Amino acid sequence: MASPNLHEFETRGDLARALAQAVSEHLAAAIKASGGAVLAVSGGSTPGLFFETLSSADIDWSKVTVTLVDERLVPDTSPRSNAALVKSKLLVNRASAATFLPLYKSGDLASDTASARHRFKALGRSIDVAILGMGNDGHTASFFPDADELEALLDPAGAQTVSGVHAVSAGESRLTLTLPPLLDAGFIALHIEGAEKMTTLERALAPGAHLPIRRVMDAARQPVEIYWAP
Numbered sequence: 001m002a003s004p005n006l007h008e009f010e011t012r013g014d015l016a017r018a019l020a021q022a023v024s025e026h027l028a029a030a031i032k033a034s035g036g037a038v039l040a041v042s043g044g045s046t047p048g049l050f051f052e053t054l055s056s057a058d059i060d061w062s063k064v065t066v067t068l069v070d071e072r073l074v075p076d077t078s079p080r081s082n083a084a085l086v087k088s089k090l091l092v093n094r095a096s097a098a099t100f101l102p103l104y105k106s107g108d109l110a111s112d113t114a115s116a117r118h119r120f121k122a123l124g125r126s127i128d129v130a131i132l133g134m135g136n137d138g139h140t141a142s143f144f145p146d147a148d149e150l151e152a153l154l155d156p157a158g159a160q161t162v163s164g165v166h167a168v169s170a171g172e173s174r175l176t177l178t179l180p181p182l183l184d185a186g187f188i189a190l191h192i193e194g195a196e197k198m199t200t201l202e203r204a205l206a207p208g209a210h211l212p213i214r215r216v217m218d219a220a221r222q223p224v225e226i227y228w229a230p
């Protein structure tokens with residue numbers, strides 16, 4: 001395991017500014033090097049302020065494709081939709097010029113999975129920046145500990161880039177990037193906030209732990225950058 005780096009901040013605003021700065025620098029570097037960049041973000045209740053801060057970053061957003069690390073199998077009219085969160089908080093201001101690649105399409109899991117795989121392949125490039133969240137059960141992306149597909153999702157040599165997920169703890173069915181495309185990212189950040197998430201992280205980092213977030217960190221080819229604020 002490339003030991004993760006922990007960045008602690010006094011406030012969630014300080015974290016949002018620092019993470020937005022790091023992400024925009026990596027995106028700008030990818031654009032300079034290859035003419036484009038792919039940013040994959042997680043949803044949930046944590047990233048809103050970070051998204052709003054990043055949306056004003058002075059980079060060439062017209063060269064950036066934003067996609068999701070995972071998605072609930074709900075339309076973007078649902079309050080549960082990660083696409084809706086990204087559209088409302090990130091794809092605004094300067095970032096409104098970015099291209100968005102959603103995972104949900106029709107609500108048919110098999111069809112949406114196949115469609116997302118096709119669109120992800122059509123990008124013709126790997127993810128440059130991946131922003132992960134974490135649940136208090138140690139899941140990240142939709143790698144839920146009780147997911148039927150967990151071993152396939154976490155297979156570093158897995159052939160699929162996107163997978164459907166069935167997990168009782170997840171609520172609705174999910175669509176998620178699998179581990180390999182996440183590991184291809186040049187910059188992987190784990191964005192967590194609050195005391196409970198820090199306790200979960202400490203549990204995940206303990207010797208011999210096998211929570212999904214730990215398995216991602218163990219497989220990472222470069223240190224996962226952990227951003228935490230109380």
Ligand SMILES: O=C(O)[C@H](O)[C@@H](O)[C@H](O)[C@H](O)COP(=O)(O)O
Nearest residue numbers: 042043044045046133134135141
């Ligand atoms: O669709 C999702 O829920 C996310 O992608 C998921 O992986 C999230 O990052 C964690 O569940 C943490 O969620 P909170 O930020 O709400 O704690």
